[in-house]
Amino acid sequence: MEIKFARRTEQMNSSVVRETLKLTAKPDVISFAGGMPAPEVFPVRELQAAMNKVLETSGRVALQYGPTDGYLPLREKIAARHRKAGISCTADDILMISGSQQGLDLAGKLFLDPGDLVVCESPTYTAALSAFRAYECGFLPIDTDDDGMIIEDLERKLAANPRAKVIYVIPTFQNPTGRTWSLERRKGLLKVAEKYALPILEDNPYGDLRYEGEPIPPLKAMDTQGLVIYMGSFSKTLSPGIRLGWILAAPELLQKFNTAKQGADLQASTIMQMVVNTYLEDYDLDANIRKLNALYHKRRDLMLSLLEQEFPKGSSWTHPQGGLFIWVTVPEQIDTAKIMPQVVARKVAYIPGHSFFADGGVTNTLRLNFSNASEEKIITGMKLMGEVLREQV
């Protein structure tokens, strides 16, 4: 029986990251592929205590439907954290969502008509490309360097492309490069966005994971025109398995996200919102973040030193001050997608770089995650990868 699908399904493809995760889920595979936190630093006992408290004191509320906006005490705490970081906001500016990925889908729904263009970094988060593609958009990938998007390239391309509709960026510890935009570039982006009245989706799941250097204000902290839609997440600071993120935006914009969220899945989990709220009341999220930053800092340093030691001459890589990823460029003759099966055969996994480019093309890059694997596994895995790569040159 031949069922007819919507035209958009021709553009929808399975996420390379998610598919690779499935392939590499076997416990004997050393995976540098996903963006997974280290499970050994999950605050399991603390979250368990918070859950028991919630179910003992307010079980009937926690298991019931709740408002689409989200649980007010949690939204107040999130707003207070943002105020401390320089963003002027209240709970009215916060909508709870089922992980910050959902913010990308809802934004696509609200902003994108077929043929509209999403302005993005080149390279950028592959699952954001997937989320937006479902709305039959095109992309306007902007060149980047160690300081972020190159504003001259942005201006040139915006002038030539009137269908640009929304800007998507990950300014801090970018996925996949790990790079952080300079303050100057951030200001430059805001100025250009204002000129064209383009909303900016600021995706910031990694911002708290800083191991060195000084924090740079998020775009939202400098947003005088209400153009920035900020997406936050508990996935990297607390747990991704609870599926909780939020959108921070001006109330009139947020109302549209609220309507879209209602249709998409009614609301985020009541119980998980209450558990995180209790966790924030009874424990110290910043102490938890310091603990995982200490661990990730060590793993990043280890991976950087192994890159130096094991990867073929002519390779180069980023030096992220935080986050989860290192972006590697290997000698030009190596196609990182083609050699992937050889590396997986030695039970090591990574993500080939091409899927992070909206326009494809680049074949000699790859993304490495350093947060998830133990130091022992990082050493073994990097040596095995290095062997395969060195055989290619």
Place this chain on the structure above:
Amino acid sequence: MEIKFARRTEQMNSSVVRETLKLTAKPDVISFAGGMPAPEVFPVRELQAAMNKVLETSGRVALQYGPTDGYLPLREKIAARHRKAGISCTADDILMISGSQQGLDLAGKLFLDPGDLVVCESPTYTAALSAFRAYECGFLPIDTDDDGMIIEDLERKLAANPRAKVIYVIPTFQNPTGRTWSLERRKGLLKVAEKYALPILEDNPYGDLRYEGEPIPPLKAMDTQGLVIYMGSFSKTLSPGIRLGWILAAPELLQKFNTAKQGADLQASTIMQMVVNTYLEDYDLDANIRKLNALYHKRRDLMLSLLEQEFPKGSSWTHPQGGLFIWVTVPEQIDTAKIMPQVVARKVAYIPGHSFFADGGVTNTLRLNFSNASEEKIITGMKLMGEVLREQV
């Protein structure tokens, strides 16, 4: 700053039910508005025990990312339950989602191009209309009676409307009417769907809530062509606050839902899936369902007798054998949306019927929920509603 939105946002509106819920969330309001379970029968202690077990034995897995398909042991248990109810399936036919509402959004994304028509019951679930409208579709509402969709009306309208793309139905304890389709109508629908190769979304959140009469097989149990996409939910049998539902469909169709789910929010909550899996291992969901059915049965009977007693002459209503709702038709001169403020002023709430009609029009109907309020509140609320309604005639 004038931000441009996608064209579809012109059709997106906030759910009347969700907005009414916000208005009536005050504890002194007696609400017959939402479709909320009775919180006093939530298995709070059992779910708490399941959570403690999950976090004590597998905390690091529960708090981590998981596969988009969902947690395999839970999918196996859901498939086994469906097999017992006559649907031939395995875990491979199940995709876990964040509440069955998400299934509607994903289906809209996969099937609907602008201008396509969703075939639906008239009246139907208002939040399904909202979910589909985001894909710029139209609707083909089909007349219904106590036995379900009138197949002759369906055939006539399908013959005249080649843009019909997907069929959306709630055959058991329908929302908003509480009616259940006869076996004959179910077979009739399948035959027509096969003729036109139209996929059927079978929404079945209430099927287990039967207080009397014999179960009628779901459409999926009679689906020989793989056209039926069945949506199930734990919201009404266990808890809506955990946000867990599933899609049951042929694997090739399910793969498309999986891709859409990846882009939408990556995956359902790992921890909540594991908690429900442990609950199903350690406790008896059917015993829980029997407990809440006994309670809802009493409340339904009470509300039916109060309708007889308190509502103005010339009113009529459905006699649901299960589910959560009674559908009431009041004398023609009463506009149930217009008198809503008067009823809310007496601190009682319901949902005016017009929002359940894709084509609007009908003004003298309303939906009553009988599962959420205590018997005492049902008596008080129905008397207050009756007073206002009787004043109108």
